[in-house]
Amino acid sequence: xxxxxxxxxxxxxxxxxWRDAVARDLTEAGxxxxxxxxxxxxxxxxxxxxxxxxxxxxxxxxxxxxVEVTRGLHATHSAVRVLVLSASGEQQDVLDxxxxxxxxxxxxxxxxxxxxxxxxxxxxxxxxxxxxxAALVLGEFRRLSAVPAGPGxxxxxxxxxxxxxxxxxxxxxxxxxIAARLVLSHRTVQNHVQNTLGKLQLHxxxxxxxxxxxxxxxxxxxxxxxx
Amino acid sequence: MGxxxxxxxxxxxxxxxxxxxxxxxxxxxxLRLAAIDRxxxxxxxxAWAVIAVMAAWTVVTTIGYARPERRTRGLLGADLxxxxxxxxxxxxxxxxxxxxxxxxPVTATWMAGPVLAWAVRYGRRAGTIAALIVTCCDFAVxxxxxxxxxxxxxxxxxxxxxxxxxLARLAAEVEAERQRAIEVEAASRERxxxxxxxxxxxxxxxxxxxxxxxxxxxxxxxxxxLAGQQETALRALxxxxxxxxxxxxxxxxxxxxxxxxxxxxxxxxxxxxxxxxLVKPAAAAELTAAMRAALDNVRQHxxxxxxxxxxxxxxxxxxxxxxxxDGAGIPEGRLAEAAASGRLGISHSISGRLRDLGGSAAISSxxxxxxxxELCLPRVAGIPVASAPGTA
Numbered sequence: 003x004x005x006x007x008x009x010x011x012x013x014x015x016x017x018x019x020w021r022d023a024v025a026r027d028l029t030e031a032g033x034x035x036x037x038x039x040x041x042x043x044x045x046x047x048x049x050x051x052x053x054x055x056x057x058x059x060x061x062x063x064x065x066x067x068x069v070e071v072t073r074g075l076h077a078t079h080s081a082v083r084v085l086v087l088s089a090s091g092e093q094q095d096v097l098d099x100x101x102x103x104x105x106x107x108x109x110x111x112x113x114x115x116x117x118x119x120x121x122x123x124x125x126x127x128x129x130x131x132x133x134x135x136a137a138l139v140l141g142e143f144r145r146l147s148a149v150p151a152g153p154g155x156x157x158x159x160x161x162x163x164x165x166x167x168x169x170x171x172x173x174x175x176x177x178x179x180i181a182a183r184l185v186l187s188h189r190t191v192q193n194h195v196q197n198t199l200g201k202l203q204l205h206x207x208x209x210x211x212x213x214x215x216x217x218x219x220x221x222x223x224x225x226x227x228x229x
Numbered sequence: 230m231g232x233x234x235x236x237x238x239x240x241x242x243x244x245x246x247x248x249x250x251x252x253x254x255x256x257x258x259x260l261r262l263a264a265i266d267r268x269x270x271x272x273x274x275x276a277w278a279v280i281a282v283m284a285a286w287t288v289v290t291t292i293g294y295a296r297p298e299r300r301t302r303g304l305l306g307a308d309l310x311x312x313x314x315x316x317x318x319x320x321x322x323x324x325x326x327x328x329x330x331x332x333x334p335v336t337a338t339w340m341a342g343p344v345l346a347w348a349v350r351y352g353r354r355a356g357t358i359a360a361l362i363v364t365c366c367d368f369a370v371x372x373x374x375x376x377x378x379x380x381x382x383x384x385x386x387x388x389x390x391x392x393x394x395x396l397a398r399l400a401a402e403v404e405a406e407r408q409r410a411i412e413v414e415a416a417s418r419e420r421x422x423x424x425x426x427x428x429x430x431x432x433x434x435x436x437x438x439x440x441x442x443x444x445x446x447x448x449x450x451x452x453x454x455l456a457g458q459q460e461t462a463l464r465a466l467x468x469x470x471x472x473x474x475x476x477x478x479x480x481x482x483x484x485x486x487x488x489x490x491x492x493x494x495x496x497x498x499x500x501x502x503x504x505x506x507l508v509k510p511a512a513a514a515e516l517t518a519a520m521r522a523a524l525d526n527v528r529q530h531x532x533x534x535x536x537x538x539x540x541x542x543x544x545x546x547x548x549x550x551x552x553x554x555d556g557a558g559i560p561e562g563r564l565a566e567a568a569a570s571g572r573l574g575i576s577h578s579i580s581g582r583l584r585d586l587g588g589s590a591a592i593s594s595x596x597x598x599x600x601x602x603e604l605c606l607p608r609v610a611g612i613p614v615a616s617a618p619g620t621a
Contacts, residue, residue: 017433023441089432089464093503111436111457113443133500133538140542141502148545172500173553173601174538 008034009125012054014045014071015087016064020110024058024087024117031118042066046074053079056124059104061088061095068099076103085124087117097138101206105199106130128192129199136172139198140165146205158201167194239404240397243349244300247342248291254339255284261337269327276322279315279335286311290342300350309343309359313366316340320370328371331378340367344390353394360390427463435460439495457495482507485548488517489541492524499539506543508606512586516550516606519582519590523552523602531556531599550604559594579604 011033015021018040025035037052039045042063049057057075061068072084084104088096096107106124108117109132120130131139146157160168163184170180177191184191259280262270270276286308293304319334334340340363348356364383371379435456442453484505493499508516520539527537535556542549579602583590587607594600 017430019437020433023437089436093501097503110433111439111460114440133498133540137500137540137542138503141504144502144542144544145504169540169542169551172538172540173551174498174536174555175553179598 008032009056009122010034010036010052010054011121012037012039012045012049012052012057014039014042014057014063015060016040016062017060020060027114027118028058028121033118033121042071042074045071046078049075049082050078054082056121057082057084058087058121059084059099060110061086061092061099068095068104069102072099072102072104083124083127085120085130093134093138096135097142100135100138100199101142101202103203107132107135109134129196131171131195131199133172133174136168136195139202140168140172142202143198158205160198160201164194164198167191168198171195239400240349243393243397243400244294247294247345247349248287250345251287251290251339251342254337254342255280255287258283258335258337258339261333262335266323266327266332269323269330269332271324272322275318276335279318279322282311283315283336283339286315287339287342290346294346300346305343305346305350308346309362312336312340312343313363316363316366316370328379334367334370341386341389344386345393348390348394349397351394352398353391356390356394357387358390360386432460432464435463454495461493461495481510483510483513485513485516486541488513489520489539489550492520492539496534497524497537497539499541501541502543504543506541506548508548512606515582515586516548516588516604519579519604520550520552522578522582523604527552527554527556527600546608548606548608550606551601552604553599553601555599558596558599559592560596 011028013021013024013028013035015024015038021038021040025038028035036054037048039048042065045057045059045063059068059071059075063071066074068086068088072086075082075084083106084099085106085108086096086099086104087108087110089110100107105127106120106129108120108130112120123130140160143158143160147159149157166184167180170183171177175183177188177195180186180191181188262273262276262280267273290304290308293299316334316336319336322335323332328334344356344359344363347359364386367382367386368379439453439457439460442449442451442456445453485508486501486506489499489501524537524539527535531554535554537552537554540549540551540553542551579592580590583604583606588605590605591603592600593603
């Protein structure tokens with residue numbers, strides 16, 4: 003990410019009031035809002051030309067699921083980073099979007115500085131982990147390891163240290179507090195968190211490919227959900 | 230029983246069936262008079278007149294019974310009276326010993342009409358009473374002759390009254406059941422629609438007010454805080470609570486997430502897995518109570534503004550609930566000291582509940598860094614639970 007050029011952001015939300023408020027906040031804070039979209043189809047159409055660094059994505063769109071939009075965005079514009087902005091109570095949707103490649107999750111009620119910071123961190127390539135997302139990721143790894151091992155099953159595992167860090171994030175501790183508690187550097191804590199997400203997304207991609215091969219869909223894109 | 234009856238749409242086919250029965254019976258009675266019992270009548274002309282009255286009355290009752298609001302006691306009573314009258318007229322139309330030779334009364338099977346009507350309208354008991362009245366008149370007509378055949382007819386009539394009444398009641402119950410199901414479905418669809426609407430507009434605006442208010446500060450911050458509280462409450466109402474609607478699944482377990490998520494406020498963050506966390510209802514209630522006690526404790530000892538986080542983890546064999554706050558923490562030894570001096574408080578209500586369930590509660594605190602309460606509930610009671618990594 004260039005230090006000088008402003009971060010290019012696209013806002014996708016079907017609620018005009020929210021969309022405008024978020025866009026205004028971003029513009030005032032010096033970000034370049036290159037596009038806005040009210041639904042998934044429009045987002046995918048515009049993203050190719052607008053080439054945003056970060057897409058701020060509302061999970062509840064009228065036409066497509068967050069997973070489809072996330073996957074579609076990555077297909078049209080692979081460098082894009084998706085920050086999911088959602089209302090609460092959509093745990094499975096958030097998890098699916100994260101597995102499909104979204105790198106952060108923030109509640110809509112988050113305060114403005116928290117939101118702006120999340121956009122900046124997303125642009126920098128950091129995972130934006132709220133306690134809610136950490137709990138979802140922990141739960142997903144437990145679910146995967148509980149599934150009986152099938153042929154060639156390679157359910158990803160978290161290291162003890164990664165579980166430790168995620169539990170701390172999930173109980174509201176900041177990276178700084180975690181670093182102090184575990185006597186690690188801030189960067190190491192961040193890497194641990196990032197790794198958990200990477201493992202999950204990699205596993206998801208592997209599963210998708212396997213699903214595609216098993217069902218003779220190789221070559222077709224977006225071969226269904228294997229969550 | 231009786232009057233609450235079968236007035237729903239479920240009884241309509243029965244009324245149509247009664248009409249068909251009566252028309253067919255008039256035809257049968259005419260056939261008997263014309264071909265079979267002809268020689269038994271001393272006054273065949275008057276007998277034909279009776280058949281004409283039967284036909285006319287059949288038309289009247291068919292029209293009358295066609296509309297639910299016309300199925301009054303008056304009409305049903307008149308129906309029974311007319312039928313009984315026509316039945317008794319047999320006595321003056323036939324030769325006295327006609328029944329001995331197997332002749333039927335002039336009304337033949339037509340006399341069952343009001344029995345059916347009473348049974349369908351007022352149920353089993355009314356059907357039985359109507360059948361008894363008609364049967365008594367039938368016996369009078371038979372004058373003791375051919376008792377066996379008359380008895381057979383009487384039993385058939387009584388059974389008809391009872392069974393049709395029972396059937397009508399069953400149909401009414403099924404109808405009521407169906408009506409209730411339709412209402413429930415309509416209500417839940419309406420709720421879904423409302424939830425979608427609220428989600429699309431009201432919640433968004435509340436969240437926006439909350440955010441803007443917090444930024445503006447002062448009086449606006451208070452408004453923002455209130456909007457935030459309402460947003461949380463509304464969201465709990467339309468968003469999470471009914472996703473699984475606290476109905477126990479086949480094994481009787483409940484989704485523990487649905488019991489913890491309502492604890493969410495602007496200062497309490499609740500994080501749960503994406504999958505349902507199934508727990509026995511009694512254990513879930515106790516665990517929820519222990520969590521509430523821990524949260525109340527945070528509010529009491531650290532103040533309203535202290536933030537707290539609740540994490541629910543579903544591990545193989547164990548449900549783990551962690552409650553952490555960023556308050557002042559508990560000085561070392563305070564808990565043991567409190568317990569020793571008889572002030573049980575937190576450790577009693579929390580640890581006690583968990584011990585009763587075969588679980589455990591661990592409270593740890595670093596002064597200045599808040600307190601962490603970890604509740605472990607084993608899925609099968611009695612299995613010792615190791616502390617999770619990351620527990621201080």
